[in-house]
Amino acid sequence: MVVNMKGRFITLEGTEGVGKTSNLNFIENILRDAGIDVVRTREPGGPPLSETIRKMVLDTHQDDICDDTELLLMFAARAQHLHQLIIPALEAGKWVVCDRFTDATYAYQGGGRGIDQSRIAILEKWVQGDLRPDLTFLLDMPVEDGLARASSRSEPDRFELEKQDFFEHVRHTYLRRAKAEPERVKIIDASPSLDKVQHQIGEVLSEILAQ
Numbered sequence: 491m492v493v494n495m496k497g498r499f500i501t502l503e504g505t506e507g508v509g510k511t512s513n514l515n516f517i518e519n520i521l522r523d524a525g526i527d528v529v530r531t532r533e534p535g536g537p538p539l540s541e542t543i544r545k546m547v548l549d550t551h552q553d554d555i556c557d558d559t560e561l562l563l564m565f566a567a568r569a570q571h572l573h574q575l576i577i578p579a580l581e582a583g584k585w586v587v588c589d590r591f592t593d594a595t596y597a598y599q600g601g602g603r604g605i606d607q608s609r610i611a612i613l614e615k616w617v618q619g620d621l622r623p624d625l626t627f628l629l630d631m632p633v634e635d636g637l638a639r640a641s642s643r644s645e646p647d648r649f650e651l652e653k654q655d656f657f658e659h660v661r662h663t664y665l666r667r668a669k670a671e672p673e674r675v676k677i678i679d680a681s682p683s684l685d686k687v688q689h690q691i692g693e694v695l696s697e698i699l700a701q
Contacts, residue, residue: 496580496581496582496583497527497579497580497581497582497583497584497585497586498580498585498586498624498625498698499576499580499585499586499588499621499622499623499624499625500517500585500586500587500588500623500624500625500626500627501587501588501589501590501591501593501623501625501626501627502514502517502587502588502589502590502626502627502629503590503591503593503594503597503626503627503628503629503664503675504628504629504630504631504636504664504680505597505630505631505633505636505657505660505661505664506636506637506639506640506649506650506657507631507635507636507637507638507639507640507641507643508629508630508631508636508639508680509629509639509680509684509687510589510590510629511589512684513627513629513678513687513688513691514530514587514589516688516691516692517587517627517691517695518530518587520692520695521585521587521695524699526584526585527583527584527585528584528585528586528587529575529576529579529584529585529586529587530586530587530588530589531571531575531576531586531587531588531589532588532589532590533564533567533568533571533588533589533590533591533594534547534563534564534567534568534571534590535567535571536567536570536571536574536575536576537570537571537574537575539567539570539574540567540568540570540571540574543563543564543566543567543570544567546563547560547563547564547648548647548648548649549647549648550646550647550648550651552648553648555648557599557603557604557605558605560599560603561595561599561603561605561609561610561613562613564595564599565595565613565614565616565617568591568592568595568617568618569617572617572618572621576588577621588623591623591626592610592614592618592622593623593626593628593664593667593675595610595614596610596663596667597660597661597663597664597667598649598660600663601659601660601661601662601663601664602652602656602657602659602660602663604659622674623674624674625674625676625694625698626674626675626676627676627678627691627694628664628665628668628675628676628677628678629678629680629687630661630664630665630677630678630679630680631679631680631681632681633654633657633658633660633661634654635681636657636680637650637654637657665677676694678690678691678694
C-alpha cells in the first residue's frame, strides 16, 4: 500500500481512564484554530462496518471470543477504516486525529493477551503497508489510578473487565514502544490536572505546527 499523505496522521493512546476523550477534544480544537481541516475518528470504529465490529469486540456478552479472533477483528475493522476514511482524508490533505490505532493492538492483543508481536507485525504490514502515524501521544499514568477513574464514569466494556495485571502488561508494552520510537511517540504524564496534561500536549503540537 502506497499512500500519498498530504495530510498528517495523529493518534492518541493509553490504558483505561487516562483521559483520551478530553484530550482529543483539545487536540482537535488547537488544530482547527490553526486553520487545519481535521477528521476525528476512533479505533476500532470509524465507518459503519468498523463500528459494527467495535460493538462485537467490546460487548461484555461476547466472552467466548478467542484471542486470534479478537486480533483479526481488530485488523478487519482497521482495513475498512483505512480504505474508507483515513487514507482518503490524508490524500485530500486533511489531518486525521484518531483515538487509538495499531499501537493499541500491540499493547492490548500483544501485551495484554500475550500474542506474539511478530504475528501482529505481519498483519500490520499486510493491512497498512508503510502507513504509520506521524505523531502519537501516549497518555501514561499508573494503572490502578486509571482504572479508578474509568470505573467511576460508565459501565465497563469487555476490555475494562480485565484484571489489573492485564493492564500492567498493556502499559508496559506501550512504554516499550515509546522508548523504541521516541521521535514518533511522545509520552504525556496523564496523572496531574487536565490543564497540566494539556500544557504538555500543547507544547508538542506547537513544535509540529511550527514546522
